Amino acid sequence: KYPSGKERQRASRIPSQFSQEERVAMKEALKGAIQIPTVSFGPGEFNTTALAEFGKYVRKAFPAVFKTSFIQHEVVGEYSHLFTIQGSDPSLQPYMLLAHIDVVPASDQGWEVPPFSGLERDGFIHGRGTLDNKNSVMAILQALELLLVRKYIPRRSFLIALGHDEEVSGANGAQKISALLQARGTQIAFIVDEGGFILDNFIPNFKKPFAMVSVSEKGSINLMLQVNMTPGHSSAPPKETSIGILAAAVSRLEQTPVPNTSGNGPLKKLLQQLANEFSFPTNIVLNNLWLFWPLVSRLMERNYIMNALARTTTAITMFNAGVKENVIPSVAQATVNFRIHPAQTVQEVLELVKNIVADDRVQFHVLSAFEPLPVSPSDDQAMGYQLLRQTLQSVFPEINIVAPGTCIANTDSRHYVNLTTGIYRFNPIYLQPQDFRSIHGFNEKISVQAYENQVKFIFEFIQNADTELERASHQHEL
Ligand SMILES: CC/C=C\C/C=C\C/C=C\C/C=C\C/C=C\C/C=C\CCC(=O)O
Ligand SMILES: N[C@@H](Cc1ccccc1)C(=O)O
Ligand SMILES: [Zn+2]
Numbered sequence: 001k002y003p004s005g006k007e008r009q010r011a012s013r014i015p016s017q018f019s020q021e022e023r024v025a026m027k028e029a030l031k032g033a034i035q036i037p038t039v040s041f042g043p044g045e046f047n048t049t050a051l052a053e054f055g056k057y058v059r060k061a062f063p064a065v066f067k068t069s070f071i072q073h074e075v076v077g078e079y080s081h082l083f084t085i086q087g088s089d090p091s092l093q094p095y096m097l098l099a100h101i102d103v104v105p106a107s108d109q110g111w112e113v114p115p116f117s118g119l120e121r122d123g124f125i126h127g128r129g130t131l132d133n134k135n136s137v138m139a140i141l142q143a144l145e146l147l148l149v150r151k152y153i154p155r156r157s158f159l160i161a162l163g164h165d166e167e168v169s170g171a172n173g174a175q176k177i178s179a180l181l182q183a184r185g186t187q188i189a190f191i192v193d194e195g196g197f198i199l200d201n202f203i204p205n206f207k208k209p210f211a212m213v214s215v216s217e218k219g220s221i222n223l224m225l226q227v228n229m230t231p232g233h234s235s236a237p238p239k240e241t242s243i244g245i246l247a248a249a250v251s252r253l254e255q256t257p258v259p260n261t262s263g264n265g266p267l268k269k270l271l272q273q274l275a276n277e278f279s280f281p282t283n284i285v286l287n288n289l290w291l292f293w294p295l296v297s298r299l300m301e302r303n304y305i306m307n308a309l310a311r312t313t314t315a316i317t318m319f320n321a322g323v324k325e326n327v328i329p330s331v332a333q334a335t336v337n338f339r340i341h342p343a344q345t346v347q348e349v350l351e352l353v354k355n356i357v358a359d360d361r362v363q364f365h366v367l368s369a370f371e372p373l374p375v376s377p378s379d380d381q382a383m384g385y386q387l388l389r390q391t392l393q394s395v396f397p398e399i400n401i402v403a404p405g406t407c408i409a410n411t412d413s414r415h416y417v418n419l420t421t422g423i424y425r426f427n428p429i430y431l432q433p434q435d436f437r438s439i440h441g442f443n444e445k446i447s448v449q450a451y452e453n454q455v456k457f458i459f460e461f462i463q464n465a466d467t468e469l470e471r472a473s474h475q476h477e478l
């Protein structure tokens with residue numbers, strides 16, 4: 001008898017077991033990637049030598065990916081990479097995996113090991129990009145390479161898009177790839193990008209790690225504040241100077257946070273989902289947020305990460321004024337970066353900010369802005385979300401909470417909103433608060449085990465995406 005879809009699938013399933021040589025090769029490949037300093041310094045300022053070298057490096061590290069006939073490789077915007085893996089069943093809508101090649105700068109100062117050394121120490125690979133985001137770049141290609149070596153033929157087509165300028169907005173990488181795909185009329189079932197983790201020890205009194213799949217992402221405003229006054233001799237200063245006025249304005253902004261809007265965002269849902277995991281009395285409190293929300297949100301604000309999830313944040317990031325010790329400067333400028341909570345809009349935040357500053361002498365210039373990203377579905381029918389859940393179950397059986405959340409930073413995925421309604425930001429990596437601080441900070445590192453698990457996760461994920469039909473029809477039978 002001809003095997004049913006399910007039996008056929010089981011027979012062709014490739015176990016995610018890697019040989020000793022493969023395991024060594026995969027960690028060495030990551031180390032080599034870390035050693036290439038693909039730094040984005042500022043808008044339009046990249047280490048192009050390193051980016052070019054990185055392109056050569058992946059060709060060497062993943063030969064099967066580059067020579068397989070059903071994989072098309074394209075370089076976009078000079079240094080970004082788009083792979084199209086043609087599945088055997090063209091009736092299935094493709095999905096897309098994202099990661100970025102570039103990293104933020106790092107100097108040796110403050111690091112235990114040089115940030116571009118890729119040194120392995122005590123079971124950890126150290127360096128800039130080990131969590132953000134060369135781990136994902138390499139793990140995606142590595143998982144695909146290992147599947148190809150095992151003669152795996154995907155059924156569902158998928159794309160891999162690796163941007164080279166995510167850290168400076170993605171205008172040359174992700175944005176161009178997205179434009180290319182839109183011009184081709186490509187429809188994407190869902191996208192998986194960075195921006196969520198298995199969170200471990202982030203919530204006080206909550207020891208159980210849980211997977212936070214970010215279904216939205218905060219918006220952003222870069223606002224330049226400027227004060228112009230008449231310049232003059234410092235020997236006879238006026239009562240107020242451009243610097244003084246501007247300093248007072250940014251100080252008011254810092255002292256007066258934009259109101260907490262978390263009552264209307266995914267955070268409340270997340271806490272409700274976690275409620276029964278807490279012991280008394282927190283469980284009672286979280287099960288009755290209609291009553292306790294004011295208390296809970298006040299408590300959350302004390303923690304700077306929770307605060308970032310709860311509201312639009314205000315960060316003063318640049319302050320420039322003055323040219324000489326004895327000259328009263330005419331111009332003072334400051335830049336403030338707001339990260340907008342999904343329940344607010346750019347316009348609302350700008351109104352609030354003008355009211356907080358409340359000084360007509362301060363001019364506002366919006367340098368750049370975008371709205372918070374739409375919330376992707378996380379219900380039973382949401383294929384991308386359910387595939388992540390399913391894969392988590394098999395690779396991390398100890399994790400029994402998967403919850404939708406918000407990414408407090410921004411990712412390349414926001415350039416693809418026209419291609420799909422399902423954008424999921426999640427990397428299958430345990431993250432503790434100190435690891436979170438290492439992202440863009442000092443001593444970024446990943447354990448060899450965690451990296452292997454990430455490869456394993458993607459290896460399983462690709463196969464799960466191919467058996468999604470069986471899973472879905474099986475569900476309907478129940
Ligand atoms: C009730 C909620 C409980 C806990 C949530 C706590 C903390 C969440 C913290 C961090 C996770 C959120 C977003 C990840 C942020 C940054 C890293 C990911 C992408 C960064 C993008 C980039 O800079 O390249
Ligand atoms: N991903 C980085 C850089 C970035 C900022 C703003 C928009 C796009 C990208 C961040 O969130 O800080
Ligand atoms: Zn990143």
Ligand SMILES: [Zn+2]
Binds near residue numbers: 440
């Ligand atoms: Zn980053």
